[in-house]
Amino acid sequence: EALRLQMASKDKGLGLIDRPLYIKALMSKSAESILEAVIKRDPHEGEFIQAVSEVVHSLEAVLSKNPQFVHVLERLLEPERVIMFRVPWVDDKGEMHVNRGFRVQFNQALGPYKGGLRFHPGVNLSVMKFLGLEQTLKNGVTSLNLGGAMGGSDFEPKGKSDNEMMRFCQSFMEELYRHIGPNQDTPCGDIGVGTREIGYLFGQYRRLTSQYESLLTCKSPPWGGSQLRPEATGYGLVYFAKEVLADLDKDLKGLRCVVSGSGKVAMYALEKLIAFGAIPVSISDSRGCIIDEDGFDFAKLSHLRDIKNHRKSLREYTKTHSRAKYIDDGKPWGVKCDMAFPCASQNELNHSDAMALVNAGCKIVVEGANMPCTTDALEVFRKSKIVYAPGKAANAGGVVISGLEMVQHSGRIQWSADEIDSKLQEVMKEIYLKCKKAANEFGIGLGSPESLVHGANIAAFLRVARAMLEQGCV
Numbered sequence: 001e002a003l004r005l006q007m008a009s010k011d012k013g014l015g016l017i018d019r020p021l022y023i024k025a026l027m028s029k030s031a032e033s034i035l036e037a038v039i040k041r042d043p044h045e046g047e048f049i050q051a052v053s054e055v056v057h058s059l060e061a062v063l064s065k066n067p068q069f070v071h072v073l074e075r076l077l078e079p080e081r082v083i084m085f086r087v088p089w090v091d092d093k094g095e096m097h098v099n100r101g102f103r104v105q106f107n108q109a110l111g112p113y114k115g116g117l118r119f120h121p122g123v124n125l126s127v128m129k130f131l132g133l134e135q136t137l138k139n140g141v142t143s144l145n146l147g148g149a150m151g152g153s154d155f156e157p158k159g160k161s162d163n164e165m166m167r168f169c170q171s172f173m174e175e176l177y178r179h180i181g182p183n184q185d186t187p188c189g190d191i192g193v194g195t196r197e198i199g200y201l202f203g204q205y206r207r208l209t210s211q212y213e214s215l216l217t218c219k220s221p222p223w224g225g226s227q228l229r230p231e232a233t234g235y236g237l238v239y240f241a242k243e244v245l246a247d248l249d250k251d252l253k254g255l256r257c258v259v260s261g262s263g264k265v266a267m268y269a270l271e272k273l274i275a276f277g278a279i280p281v282s283i284s285d286s287r288g289c290i291i292d293e294d295g296f297d298f299a300k301l302s303h304l305r306d307i308k309n310h311r312k313s314l315r316e317y318t319k320t321h322s323r324a325k326y327i328d329d330g331k332p333w334g335v336k337c338d339m340a341f342p343c344a345s346q347n348e349l350n351h352s353d354a355m356a357l358v359n360a361g362c363k364i365v366v367e368g369a370n371m372p373c374t375t376d377a378l379e380v381f382r383k384s385k386i387v388y389a390p391g392k393a394a395n396a397g398g399v400v401i402s403g404l405e406m407v408q409h410s411g412r413i414q415w416s417a418d419e420i421d422s423k424l425q426e427v428m429k430e431i432y433l434k435c436k437k438a439a440n441e442f443g444i445g446l447g448s449p450e451s452l453v454h455g456a457n458i459a460a461f462l463r464v465a466r467a468m469l470e471q472g473c474v
C-alpha cells in the first residue's frame with residue numbers, strides 16, 4: 001500500500017505537500033492525524049511540512065509505546081511565538097528599502113531560545129518554522145540546556161556595501177532587541193550572517209540597551225566570541241563523519257568527497273577533510289560548481305570566498321588552477337566519490353541528484369546544511385542502502401560551540417582553540433552515540449541506512465518532550 005501510494009504520488013507528479021502521502025500510509029492513526037492537522041493548518045508551508053513529516057515518521061515507535069507523548073508532540077509542532085516585523089533601511093544612494101524580519105521562537109522547554117539568523121531572499125515563514133523545529137531538536141540532541149528558535153530576513157546581502165549591511169543590521173536589531181536577551185533568546189549566524197553581521201547587530205543592541213550581555217554568538221573573539229565558532233559547524237561535521245566511518249571500519253584518509261556550498265560550513269568542512277587526508281573534489285555556490293579531481297588548493301579558495309573580499313565567484317579559482325573546471329549551474333553530485341557533504345541550503349539535493357550520487361559510487365551522505373535532501377532523495381538513499389547522517393545531528397557542532405561561547409562570555413573567560421576543539425570532538429562523538437542508542441532502543445537497527453535520522457529525532461524528542469510534560473500544558 002505504501003509503495004502503491006508512493007508510485008501514485010510520483011506518477012501524478014504530486015508536489016511536496018502530497019509527498020507525505022506514502023509516508024502517511026506507513027503511520028499509525030495518531031501520527032497520521034498529527035501530520036494531517038499540521039498540513040490542514042498551513043498547507044502552503046512546504047518546507048515546514050517536509051520537516052514535520054520526517055519527525056513524525058521517526059516517532060511512530062515512540063508514540064505507540066508512550067501514548068502520553070502524542071499530545072506533547074501536537075504542542076511541540078506549533079511554535080511558541082512567531083514574531084514578524086518590518087525592516088526599513090537606506091542604501092548608499094539614499095534610496096529607501098523595506099524587508100521583512102522574523103524571529104520564530106519555537107520551543108523554550110530546555111532553555112533560552114537559541115538559533116540562527118538567516119539573511120537570504122528565500123526566507124519566509126515556512127523556512128523559518130522548519131529551521132526553528134530543526135533547531136529545537138538539534139539543541140535537544142546535544143546535552144546543552146538550550147531551546148530552539150530561528151530568525152532572519154528576506155534581505156539579499158549579495159552586492160551590499162559594508163555600510164549598507166551595517167545599516168540593515170542596525171534597523172533589524174531596532175525591532176529584534178525587544179524580544180531577545182541572555183535568558184530569553186540568543187541568536188547566532190546562518191546563511192548570509194557571519195561574524196561581521198553579528199558585530200553590527202551586537203553594537204546596535206548595546207546602543208539600545210547599554211547592556212553588554214551574552215546574547216549573540218559567533219561574535220569576534222576579542223570582545224566575547226569563542227575561538228573556533230566560525231569553524232565549529234564544518235569541523236564538527238567531519239568529526240561526526242569520522243564516527244560514522246569508524247563503525248564501518250573505515251577512515252577518511254584517501255576517500256573522495258563531494259561537497260556543496262562554499263560558505264562558512266562548507267569551507268571549514270573542506271579544511272578539516274583535507275587535514276584528515278580525504279580528497280574533496282568539488283564545491284559549489286548558487287551559480288555553479290567547481291570540480292578539481294586532484295583536490296583543492298584550500299588557501300586560494302578560502303581567500304576567494306572570504307567575506308572580507310566580498311566572496312568572489314568560484315570561477316576566479318579556475319584562472320589560477322587550470323586543472324579545475326567551473327560548471328555554470330552545475331551541481332557536484334555526478335563526480336566519482338565515496339562520501340557527499342551537502343553544505344549549502346535546504347532541498348538542494350533532489351531525486352536526480354541522489355541517483356547521480358548512487359551512480360558515482362557514493363556510500364555515505366553527511367548533511368552539513370539543514371534539510372538539504374528532499375524526501376525523494378532520502379527514498380533513493382534508503383533503497384540504495386546509502387548511510388545517511390541528518391543535519392540535526394551532524395551539523396550540531398555550531399550550536400554546541402555557541403553554547404560554550406555563552407558560558408565563556410558570562411564567565412568573562414576565554415578557552416583556547418585546542419580546548420574548544422577537543423570539546424567539539426568529544427561532543428560530536430556523544431551525539432553520534434546518542435543517535436545510535438536511540439535507534440537501537442526502538443528497533444531501528446544501525447543496519448538500516450536511515451537509522452541515524454530516526455535515532456536523532458527520537459533522542460531529541462524524548463529530551464524535549466519530558467521537559468514539556470513536566471512543565472504542564474503551556
Ligand SMILES: NC(=O)C1=CN([C@@H]2O[C@H](COP(=O)(O)OP(=O)(O)OC[C@H]3O[C@@H](n4cnc5c(N)ncnc54)[C@H](OP(=O)(O)O)[C@@H]3O)[C@@H](O)[C@H]2O)C=CC1
Binds near residue numbers: 346369
Ligand atoms: N552557520 C552556522 O553556524 C550553521 C549553518 N548551518 C546550515 O548550513 C548551511 C550553510 O550555512 P552557512 O555556511 O552558514 O551559510 P553561508 O552564507 O556562509 O554560505 C552558504 C553557501 O551556500 C550557497 N547557497 C546558498 N543558498 C543556495 C541555494 N539556494 N542553492 C545553492 N547554493 C546556495 C551560497 O552560495 P552563494 O555564495 O553563491 O550565495 C554559499 O556558498 C545552511 O543550510 C545553514 O542553515 C547549519 C548549522 C550551523
Ligand SMILES: N=C(CCC(=O)O)C(=O)O
Binds near residue numbers: 186
Ligand atoms: N545556524 C545555526 C547555528 C545556531 C546557533 O549557533 O545558535 C544552526 O545550528 O543551524
